[in-house]
Amino acid sequence: MSIAVIRFPGTNNDDDVMRALRQIPAAKPYLVPSRKGLAGLQDAEGIIIPGGFSYGDYMRAGAVAAMEVISAGIRDLAEDGKPVLGISNGFQILAEAGLLPGALLPNVSARFICRWVYLRVSDQPSIFTENLENAVIRLPIAHAEGNYFCSEDYLIALEGEKRIPFKYCNAQGEITEDSNPNGSIENIAGVINQKGNVLGMMSHPERATRQILGSTDGLEILENFVRAIR
Amino acid sequence: MDLIHDGKTRKVHQDPESADREIVEFTDSIALDDEKAESITGKAELVYRMTDFLLGYLEGKGVDTHFIRSLESPKILVRKVDIYPVLVVCRNIATKSFCLRSGVDEGTVLEKPLVEFFLISDRLHNPLITERAIETIGLVKDEILHFMRAVTLSVNYYLVELLKQQSLVLADFRLEFGITKAGHIVVADELSLDNMSIWDKGAPYMNFDEIKGKEEEFIQAYGKLVDLITRTKPEEVSNRNEILQVIVKPKDGIRNPPGEVTKKMLVRMGFGDAEDVRVGKVFNIILRRPITSEILHQLNIMNIKLLSNPISEKHEVSYG
Numbered sequence: 001m002s003i004a005v006i007r008f009p010g011t012n013n014d015d016d017v018m019r020a021l022r023q024i025p026a027a028k029p030y031l032v033p034s035r036k037g038l039a040g041l042q043d044a045e046g047i048i049i050p051g052g053f054s055y056g057d058y059m060r061a062g063a064v065a066a067m068e069v070i071s072a073g074i075r076d077l078a079e080d081g082k083p084v085l086g087i088s089n090g091f092q093i094l095a096e097a098g099l100l101p102g103a104l105l106p107n108v109s110a111r112f113i114c115r116w117v118y119l120r121v122s123d124q125p126s127i128f129t130e131n132l133e134n135a136v137i138r139l140p141i142a143h144a145e146g147n148y149f150c151s152e153d154y155l156i157a158l159e160g161e162k163r164i165p166f167k168y169c170n171a172q173g174e175i176t177e178d179s180n181p182n183g184s185i186e187n188i189a190g191v192i193n194q195k196g197n198v199l200g201m202m203s204h205p206e207r208a209t210r211q212i213l214g215s216t217d218g219l220e221i222l223e224n225f226v227r228a229i230r
Numbered sequence: 231m232d233l234i235h236d237g238k239t240r241k242v243h244q245d246p247e248s249a250d251r252e253i254v255e256f257t258d259s260i261a262l263d264d265e266k267a268e269s270i271t272g273k274a275e276l277v278y279r280m281t282d283f284l285l286g287y288l289e290g291k292g293v294d295t296h297f298i299r300s301l302e303s304p305k306i307l308v309r310k311v312d313i314y315p316v317l318v319v320c321r322n323i324a325t326k327s328f329c330l331r332s333g334v335d336e337g338t339v340l341e342k343p344l345v346e347f348f349l350i351s352d353r354l355h356n357p358l359i360t361e362r363a364i365e366t367i368g369l370v371k372d373e374i375l376h377f378m379r380a381v382t383l384s385v386n387y388y389l390v391e392l393l394k395q396q397s398l399v400l401a402d403f404r405l406e407f408g409i410t411k412a413g414h415i416v417v418a419d420e421l422s423l424d425n426m427s428i429w430d431k432g433a434p435y436m437n438f439d440e441i442k443g444k445e446e447e448f449i450q451a452y453g454k455l456v457d458l459i460t461r462t463k464p465e466e467v468s469n470r471n472e473i474l475q476v477i478v479k480p481k482d483g484i485r486n487p488p489g490e491v492t493k494k495m496l497v498r499m500g501f502g503d504a505e506d507v508r509v510g511k512v513f514n515i516i517l518r519r520p521i522t523s524e525i526l527h528q529l530n531i532m533n534i535k536l537l538s539n540p541i542s543e544k545h546e547v548s549y550g
Contacts, residue, residue, distance in 0.1 A: 067535060106486075
């Protein structure tokens with residue numbers, strides 16, 4: 001299960017993602033610097049775009065990385081049905097590249113937020129949330145632009161097509177305004193593409209993979225990702 | 231060759247090889263006060279030589295013109311365009327009609343180049359018209375006028391700098407613009423003494439309000455001028471920077487946290503009248519060549535793909 005972990009200039013969670021994936025026996029992660037372009041994706045059966053500050057987050061978070069050649073390659077693999085996961089800045093890149101709908105705007109607090117949050121997992125099946133349906137999970141977030149926004153039409157489509165796997169909630173699993181850390185519309189914490197194989201999420205599963213870190217909920221998501229590579 | 235247009239100083243023929251091209255043939259006629267006056271043998275050849283050189287020069291500097299290439303004298307091959315119904319005039323020195331309506335003394339060097347628009351109308355004798363009026367009566371869209379103004383100022387820069395090499399001064403000139411079938415707005419005119427006024431040592435290089443009886447003198451002076459111009463060195467004129475400004479704004483109805491924070495602080499500092507603040511971005515893109523329709527088209531693609539996010543932002547472009 002070869003998983004390309006993409007590193008753009010300014011990506012800084014690549015090491016964490018590599019380390020987390022190495023915990024999963026079936027996973028064979030390899031690091032791909034974005035400058036390798038399409039050649040870097042030749043053996044990829046799945047792709048993870050880790051968080052960080054690609055190209056310094058200048059202009060808009062993810063906007064420059066989304067226009068790199070390698071991003072066109074990621075689009076091709078996504079169209080082939082290969083699993084693609086964008087975490088934090090990776091989500092911003094996928095949204096900017098148009099692989100996922102919507103945009104990630106500055107947090108309503110206009111601040112960088114770094115803390116643990118609870119996510120309510122949708123009861124609808126997805127390749128990324130197997131065995132987690134309806135669960136309340138705990139993951140960290142660390143971002144300044146995680147305020148998910150999309151048009152009313154898209155929102156209806158996302159809800160209707162069961163493409164919202166995670167919503168911010170409180171410890172009891174209630175989706176409340178208070179538990180929304182960044183102002184995301186409908187507390188949306190992640191979205192899936194129409195085909196069901198591309199997921200973007202602002203929270204960091206790779207930072208919740210060991211009990212000593214406070215949660216292993218993230219490991220389950222990554223395990224699902226690896227299992228989805230067939 | 232089919233004659234498309236029989237003008238005062240030029241005939242326009244259909245290019246038999248392409249429906250998108252025309253052949254402009256200059257004539258020996260001299261237009262004085264909008265009336266077809268007289269004909270002077272040799273004038274067409276000089277207009278041809280001057281236009282060939284100057285349009286080729288401008289194209290080389292990146293100005294989008296209708297000029298394709300010269301044919302045998304006195305003909306040039308051009309792209310077919312729909313001409314906009316306004317003349318664009320650019321002035322560096324106050325002369326005749328401008329002096330009459332501004333009170334400025336003839337020969338005054340203007341602080342900066344002045345662009346004016348005139349309505350193309352034989353019946354009304356091509357009167358001055360304001361940009362606001364052109365837009366209001368729906369003749370030409372504001373953004374197109376703006377484009378023409380910017381390109382005219384570029385043309386002015388390149389012509390002024392070139393003529394300087396021979397100690398000549400470009401007092402003023404006028405241009406027509408047209409739009410090609412592909413939607414490119416281009417300079418669609420000749421460049422000769424029919425639409426340029428060149429000064430030397432503080433006075434017009436040629437002053438022929440009365441040509442009758444001085445035809446030979448006229449042709450000699452004109453020929454000397456064309457010799458001077460065609461001996462200039464285009465490569466020694468450095469390209470001018472043009473600034474394209476892209477302003478990206480948050481769309482209405484979308485919360486703008488940076489603006490909200492800014493507003494809070496403005497109010498706290500005593501600027502209580504700030505009702506709402508919205509923060510956007512400005513990109514200054516510097517080009518080392520004149521602006522063309524193609525460049526604006528490319529920029530528009532870049533705006534959508536990179537500089538703005540159409541989901542949450544809107545953009546506008548300004549220049550000149």
